[in-house]
Amino acid sequence: MTDNRFRLISWNIAGKVAVNRKQFEALEGRKPDIVALQEVRVNALNNFRELFSEIGLSFIVETATLAKEKGRRIGELIASRWPLQPIPGTDNETPFPERVLSSIMQSPWGDIELHTVHIVPGHGNGWKKIEMFEGVYRRLAYQSDIPRILCGDFNSPQQETTDGQLVTWGEKLEKNGEISGGEGRWAVGERSVLKGLAEYDLPDIFRLLNGYQIQEYSWFMRFKGRIAAKRRFDHIFASKSLNAVECQYLGEVVEQKLSDHAAIEAVFEPDERV
Structure with missing residues (x-):
């Protein structure tokens, strides 16, 4: 935290374990106050607990343990400079509950809800992708008394x-x-979150700040050493009272082969008490 601002980074780390320290070093240089990770394996948890504690992000909630209990490989993780209280992320109708992680952060500006998700791709999962979108929308489609942030990989x-x-x-x-x-x-399912949650004070921060003339991408598929496809799959949505002032993609982590996803970073300058 610098003065009256805080920095959030969201990143799909592609289930990697061997390069956790290099991934951490890429994050450390940005001086984040909150980090939300997707595709975290249970055997990476101790790595990140130790590493994040080195920079004061000692409060951690995760669903990688839940993923293992359900016989699946990857979950989510949030590390914060301030205390985190886990809250329900999904209802019983939403598939892959380990891919939605929610908590209340007790920040210097008051309570802030944090939600990070990893929506499964449609290929291989079919309608479960849309059921996840519908579940996220059910969970967040209301006017909240406290500010909220939703981030992650939405495919x-x-x-x-x-x-x-x-x-x-x-x-x-x-x-x-x-x-x-x-x-x-x-189409309605995907659009309900990507566009529809703006009605409930969760606009797309990157587009809010940068407009649509800028074309950025966060996921890259390579074929024979060349980029065969690229998409903007990773997003941050946040309440306007948090006053986002910067939002950008950190593409260097892809160039360093730390993931096939760029990280997305936002800087907020909230009112004194939001």
């Missing part, structure tokens, strides 16, 4: 246009610039 959208249109994986951008297929459940 969506498929595309964005410079005039502000969003194309989900249930839609198609036609040659004439029109979007088709938006009435189906798949």
Whole structure:
């Protein structure tokens, strides 16, 4: 924390363990106050507990243990400079509960709700992806008395246009610039979180600050040494009272082969008491 601001970094670390220290060093240099990680294996937990404590992020909540209990490999982790109190992240109808982690952070500005998610890809999971989107929307679609942050890897959208249109994986951008297929459940499910939560004071911070003229990407697929596909899958949504002043992607972690995802970083300058 510097003066009246705090820095949050969200990053899908691709389930890696052997490079946890290098991943930490990439984060350490940014001087974060909160780190939200996706795709955390249970055997990486002790690594991150020890490493984050070195920079004062000694409060940690995680769902990697829950993932192991359910016979799955990866969960989420939040490390904070301030105390964290776990709260329910999903309801019983939402699949992959270990991929949604929620807590209340007792910050110098008052309580702030933190939510980090990793929505499963549609390939191999089918409608479970949309059921996760629907579950996240059910959980957060209300006017909250305290400010909130939602961040993570959403495996969506498929595309964005410079005039502000969003194309989900249930839609198609036609040659004439029109979007088709938006009435189906798949498109509605993805859009409910990516756009719909703005109605409940959870706008997309990157787009709020940077507009749509800037095309940035956070996930990269390589084929034969070249980038074959790139998407903006990783997002931060936050209450306006937290006053986000910066939001950017940290692409160097991909160049360093620490993950196939860039980290996303936001800086907030909240009111004295939010």
